Amino acid sequence: MKKLLFTLIIVTAAFSAAKAQYKDNSTELGDKAFENKDYYEAAYYYKKSAEGLSLIKREAIPYHSGTKNVKKGNPKDRAYISYRLAESYRGYENYLEAEGWYYQVLDEGYESGYPLTRYWYGVCLRANQHFDEAIKELKIFQQNYKGEEKYKTMAAKEIKNCLFAQNEYEHPFLLEVKKRKGVWNSDGSDYAITHTNQKTYFTSSRFVKNDKTHLNRVYMAAGDDSPQVIKFKDDDGIKDIEYGTPTFSADGQRMYFTRWYKVGSKITHEIYSSNFAGNEWGKPQKLNTHVNADGYNSIQPYITADGKKLFFTSNKPGGLGGQDIWVSDLDADGTPLNSKNLGDKINTAMDEQAAYYDVATRRLIYSSKGFTGLGGFDFFEANNKNNVWSVPQNMGYPINSAKDDLYYMPDTHDQKKFYISSDRESECCLNLFEVYDKSFIVKGIVTDCDTQTALPGVKISLVDSLSKQTIAHLISAKDGVYQFNIVTHRPYNLVLEKSGYFTKVLPMPESGKVLNDTLYSPDICLQAFKVDKPIIIKNVLYDFDKATLRPESKLVLDKVVTILKDNPKMKIELAAHTDSVGTEAYNKKLSQQRAQACVDYLVQKGISESRVYAKGYGELKPIAPNSLPNGKDNPAGRQMNRRTEFTVLKIE
Known part of the structure; x- marks a missing residue:
């Protein structure tokens, strides 16, 4: 078929x-x-x-x-x-x-x-x-x-x-797409679902026994009851008339739809309306020439929730080529007062179809063949701000497929559910699909690593780690709380920045749970620093009387590598210190070798030599006494003095 x-x-x-x-x-x-x-x-x-x-x-x-x-x-x-x-x-x-x-x-x-x-x-x-x-x-x-x-x-x-x-x-995007089960899909095409007055309407070309045809008709179902075909009063009897893509006035008492039929080899498509009165749908009335231009096709009406605008598809003069999306203002009686092409941001030289528009969010969703996509008609999203359309964004896989995807419509009860029509599972026909939004919220608190208190004023960005594009960003408030909505399986980084603190970049797993940040603390925190103020790097260990880094020391230095990669404009001094055992000259030489070993390791890990300087101070800058006041040895003090530090010299 x-x-x-x-x-x-x-x-x-x-x-x-x-x-x-x-x-x-x-x-x-x-x-x-x-x-x-x-x-x-x-x-x-x-x-x-x-x-x-x-x-x-x-x-x-x-x-x-x-x-x-x-x-x-x-x-x-x-x-x-x-x-x-x-x-x-x-x-x-x-x-x-x-x-x-x-x-x-x-x-x-x-x-x-x-x-x-x-x-x-x-x-x-x-x-x-x-x-x-x-x-x-x-x-x-x-x-x-x-x-x-x-x-x-x-x-x-x-x-x-x-x-x-x-x-x-x-x-892919975090969406689950399922073909509707039960009475909704048939041996023909089933598409363009919409809701009004607790009832579901859609178009189907399912086989009708009495008529022995597969003609398109508008169907209505209450709940999961069997759909019933909508019949219009006193239609003019043209053979093989077809109806589809219903949409409704705000009160649900007027239906707008496409009506089409074939004369010879020519198919005429026009948009009609019908009023519900006396428990039946009245005779279809063709909309005026603002919508239906003689000799051209107009299809796929959509009435906004406030009943004030009609979006539709047409190939009439004034477009960009093929079928375009148009909009008309409606008067109080639902009559089109004008029509306007949505312009070259939305329309292309190829076909655009099946517009949906959310008045509250000014969000337009429609299908196009004219932009880069997965193939056939793809869903695109654009927003209208101050009467200027944003650049349409492809809504991605799996809402889009390699075939045709049209007729977006949200569910009236579940904000995480909507409907589309697609032939992705068919060799011939559109089917009705349910789509479930599986996106999730990533939420956390950013703190000061030293005080462990909430840190306000931090710029926190959600960055696509493949495209490097910033998806969203915010500034933390007094409570330090941040949150982002994650909508795809793409890998993301959280980038945290605040003046006087080391910038931190954290890979975010697909599960949405940020792994423990163990640079200074198991919490997500930022470490404060001051230029020219040393920061001790704990547990950088060497063999006795040698400058060779132990394996566990390299693990600690990897954290310094991370800091430098997250802060690419920063230059540091990496210093080594000794206690007072041995001669001053010997200790200075040994400490220089140890500092250089640290720098060499950082360079080996991809840090530019121009950003790190090795400095051995020997025993010249103790932070604790090497001996007690009574002249005896002070092992604890000597341990503190045998240390490695890094100091931020400048930020370019």
Whole structure:
């Protein structure tokens, strides 16, 4: 069945009546259906022609399964049918089947006759998540293609999509996407869910026994009861009218929807409204020319919660190309007063569809094919501040997939749940999905390492450790509390900065629990310092009478490495001291060697030599008496004097 965004479904009775003819003229019937853009029907007939020629065994698709192709019949016929079959499958976005048939054309050496084959083959590989292979094929296409430049541009965009998708699949957003169970999904398309007055409305092309059709209709369900089709009073009786994408006035008594039908080969899409009165939906009324321009399509209405604005999709004049998002102000009766294109921040030369707008947050969510994404329609988010739109941001995986993702709608009761429509699990059709927000809050307190009291005035930033982009930041208040909302599986760092304190960078595990920071304390704290004031580094140990660092000393110095990496503009002196045992000259020499050993270790760990200076003071700067007042030895004092210190010299 053909996937339904806004296309007529194939009428099964007419389709069945033609089946008997395929043996004689299946290619001709395929050509006719293809020209009418009935790609599902075209694929059916071309597949019959392919079977007649024994073009390729089904198990050989995808091509890398290892099964040999059986090549019979005229090679040019094989190439023509393979290409048309691939195009038909792609026409209704069955990329899995299309991939192998495009490869068939390449494998038999007929790319010159069908020069876009490799491009579309790359697109199919991308849609089927074979990203490395897709990039390889698309680059070959860019190098060899001699036709219109736009296809090279499109190939470049697809390569960007592949690279973007690889990153998104590796670091997905914290969302759980589940196909709705029960009565919600059918053998047809099911999409565009919305809620009003404790009832759920959506669009479905599920098979209707009485009508024996798969036409799109608006359905309503209360709770988990079986959905009931909505019938409109006194519609004008045009054959095979279809309805979809309902949205409602603030009181729920007026429904706006798309109404479309086919006359010959032309499909007319327009936006209508219907009022609920006398326990029924009244005759549909077409919206005025602000929305429905003659000769153009307008689809996918969305009424804001306050009932004051209508967002919709249209290809009418004044847009940027393809289908664009527009908005109209509504009067008190719900009549459009004007229409405005949302502009080049939101719209592109390609298609944009299915807008949702939150009045309270000024947040727009819609679907686009024009920006870098995972493929097909992707969800994008933008905000309106002072009537200026922010740059749309791709909402990432898994809300987006390699196929089409549309019709965002939040749940009315659960703030951590929303709905989308996607064909990610289908070869043909949109299905309804529930999405659960699994984001979490990271919360903690920053303290002074020495006083162990809450530390206000600390700038705390959440930084993406891959892109180095600051996601959010705040300044700690008197209680020292900070918190951030974590929305993806990407690796983050917490960066804590305050004048007079060492900056600290802490990797944050995906669990959201920051590991114990053991530099000076098991808590997350900042260490104060003053320029030219020494700080003792405890437990830097040496063998007796030597300058060789013990393994445990290196572990302690690793913490100094961390400080220097977190504070890249800082220069320090690293000093070693001895007690008074031995001569002054000997102690000074030994302490210099020990200080230099520490510096050498820091340099080995990646710290620039220009940032660290070794200084041996010997016994010249004791911090405790080496002897007691009675002249006896003072072991405790000598232990304190045998120390290693670092001093901040300056911050550039």
